[in-house]
Amino acid sequence: MADKAKKTLCTFCGVVDQVTVEDGGRVRATGSLGVCVKGAHYFQKHLSADPTEVARFTSPLLRTPYGWEQISWDYAIDMVADTVLADRQEFGRDALACYGVGQMTLESLWLAKKFFQGHLGTNNICSNAEQCLANNAGGHELVFGNEGPFAAYDDYREADAVFFYGHNPAINHPTVFQRYVRRNRDAVKVVVDPRRTATVERLQADDPRTIHLPVRSGSDILLNMIFARHLLDRGAVDRDYVARAVDPDSADAFVRMVTRGPYSLDEAVPRLTPAGMPVEEMRSRVLRACRLWESERVVTTSSVGINQTVGSSGVASILNLHLLTGQLGAPGRGHVRLAGQSNASAELAMGYSGRLLPFRMRLSDPEHRARAAELWKLPAWRINPAQGLPVASFATSERLRTLFVFGTNPARNFPNLAQWRERMMDLCVIYVDSYYNPEMLEYADIVLPCRTKHETSGVFLNGERRLQYMEAIEEPPFEAWSDVRIVCAVARRIAERLAGAEPPDVAGLSEDDVDALVARGNGDLSARALDEAFRYPVDEYGEVLSEPVWEEIQAASRGFYNEFCDGTGRPITLADIRSGEGVQWGGERRYTRTGPDEEVSFPGVFAADRHRARFHLPPPERLVPFGERNDRQFVLITGRGGMGPTARRRDVAMFNSATATGEALWPAANSVYVNPADAGRLGVTSAQRVRLSNDLGSLVCPAELSDDVPRGHLYLTFHPDHAGTHPNVLTSSDHCDPHTWQPLLKDTQVDLEPLPS
Structure with missing residues (x-):
């Protein structure tokens, strides 16, 4: 350096x-x-x-009958291009899939989308965001019509009350927690989480007014209906704002649902109170939290806990409360997005889902397909109208033949893991990553080494809509390319393989016509279009420069809900992003409150498509706590961070599946945490080995007893250990959110069986 x-x-x-x-x-x-x-x-x-x-891939690798062989980049790109063309011709466009990660730059996310979905015509293009953050976007779309968050981290400092739903920022987002949340000593904090987390401990140590609501898993929406009922009964609703900002039919339906349903404190609190906790104690805490919604300024945050439990409807139920009270569009009011993956917000904006196009356009809409084709300079018939697969269905689909994996580990983080691992054995897996990963080497066929965080340049979009630029601070010591360079190299090599071939010059083709062209030597592909679309200026090392790609993205965003302009409407340049602390698209906060006589409207996918917000009416099944419909003994909660006195040091290293660093701190085996009352009933003692099982599989690990986990619940971290404990052998790929397809992994039921010593 x-x-x-x-x-x-x-x-x-x-x-x-x-x-x-x-x-x-x-x-x-x-x-x-x-x-x-x-x-x-x-x-x-x-x-x-x-x-x-550091355990890095030092050159491209090819699996051979004799083991892994180091190959040149030129040969590796040849192999990838030939594989794509062969599988596409024999099995069709849908035989290809791309699975990305929130650590990719915005440039690489844009180019991968343009390559796989635009030019190759596969809609099997997903990312980690579909498993963790998609339901946050889904909740925003259900209420406001677009996914873009509207608040800023500064709102934590201005709030009178802060609510965290299924979120443990003390472990997952320590900088925001320390500098924004904890420094607002005046605000009362409420943590809605079945278990007592590090966030609860530290906030209660700071301020005894902190409220922990250890509700039964799956009770978030029911809790929010209690809050809404309290506000309506107390007349603590901003009726003027609701009249100006909300569709009146949805407002009437929501009020009827809340006031006529069983959502009073006396009716609903017993249903969300975990076994072993006095109902009156929970009622007292919930009532205190209800009154906080009458405060002048309220900020909420939801994260993976609610996203993977009750999904988009859960996030929408929080936003309902913001509409009901007018708690948005001003300092200290709003819903703040915090994501686990650094560029997950960019994945959402780029439409990383099997039924979305860039900027959240709908694949099912012909006008949206035509607009996407225009952005990518393709004829409209080139955009495949056939819906892609949910990422959770990759494990069970017979359509896939070739899978690109960028910087993540599906051998660990997919639901229905045992079946998914079997499925990967039948695929050609092209694995793009920096770090040596023995799990993925069992399934990969071609390895392409990419640059690490400190070797890569590019744009990142964080949870408060801030665009920032990551500078490369050193060159890689090995033969590593950026994701952008890899995508462009494969695209242009395919163009070379096509040898100038061009598709028919027609105004439009049916889906069957296109499939016939694909089968006849990939006759739908244009060599010229591929070469031109992925030919960018490069630096002295052959790496694509960011500025022309960013200019393409910024121009493409014009007219959409998230047009990349600053608060004054001026287009954001790469120079703007690289200066200071970057730029927030849309300004510091969106949906700024207006005068009492002005009607309020919100953009849809397109900025000009203005409409009122809509209260979301949750479906009946989302109002039933998991404990009321369990077929098995326990609800299994998974998450980041360990528990107990030795966990804090390990938590420092537990990121990027601990392949980037931290393996030396892996525990021998992760423990499952059990409430002492449940342990006593089952005859489980501390450190005893137990088996967790359901219809999908089973795993064995030691048990630890903890009052921080409520009765009827278990907690098991998904961080790696040396024993290979994988909670995803128990999670299902079938139970998904209907709006986003995100699997509801925390709605997992298991039995626990103590094993003899």
């Missing part, structure tokens, strides 16, 4: 902040958030040691 200190980004969660890295990997904060322990740990490990000590 050069002697001069360099600025870059810490990108280990969806916060993303500016840091300066000095010689030896020492990191200091440059932005307003500070540097999290995960980022500091990463830079110190990677920039202070011999790079050969």
